[in-house]
Amino acid sequence: MTNYPGASGNGNPSSRPSGTDAGFGQRVDQIGSEAQQLWSDARGAVDDLGQSLDLRGRVERNPYGMIAAALGVGYVLGGGLFTPLTARMLRLGVRLAALPFVKDELLGMAETAFQGYQAGRGAVSSAVSREPGAASADASVAGTPRPPSY
Template identity: 90%
Template sequence: MTNYPGASGNGNPSSREHGSDAGFGQRVDQIGSEAQQLWSDARGAVDDLGQTLDLRGRVERNPYGMMAAALGVGYVLGGGLFTPLTARILKLGVRLAALPFVKDELLGMAETAFQGYQTGRSVVGSPAREGSASADASAAGTPRPPSY
């Protein structure tokens, strides 16, 4: 049995007095006014949040960006976060994000290889000139040094 403030008697209809009905009515009015106060406080909080975020201004300045943000929020709240589609999208995103790093590494390796080729070509080109000079010297009759 629930006892309300201002209620009297043991719960039997015959023991209720006329004043207890007035106490119950006051309680209902109090609950109604508290509910209205809670509703107005909630509306005020939502309005304050709306002014802080300036959603209307953001939508006017960047409608496509806000549409994309709304789609993203809806996707996440709709349960799309842990789906195979999300895994594929993340995998593609990681690949696209890593592409510049891989490209830089490949260009660096190619540049190093090209420099090595240029260096090797100039080193290989020098003995060939000496070899042709030593061939000229041996043709002239001077002995050439032994090669090991």
């Protein structure tokens, strides 16, 4: 190893100034105390949030719901929000949510069509009964059962 006179950090202990070690140690202590302060502040914020949300009470009242909420938060924070699985689940959810609306629309259309069918059938049967000779035509066919009228 080559030592250059006057160069710092060249491995020669006599080349270091005597106050450098004390300054470095103070800086490490200061960083450590700042980290402890940051940790205690974060811990206090989490405790305050927990008290304001009453997490312990919610867990005691509804443990399965809180497990489901924790799974959902973990899924989102774990990066599962923009995955193909999430897209499939959303499509299924939209379909299931839309199912009652589609069912109501289809029932409404079927009811309207049935009412129109009944109205048309009633008009046709009244027109047939008014025609002259309609009863005699039915009577002339012997042995043929007459279809029931609804």
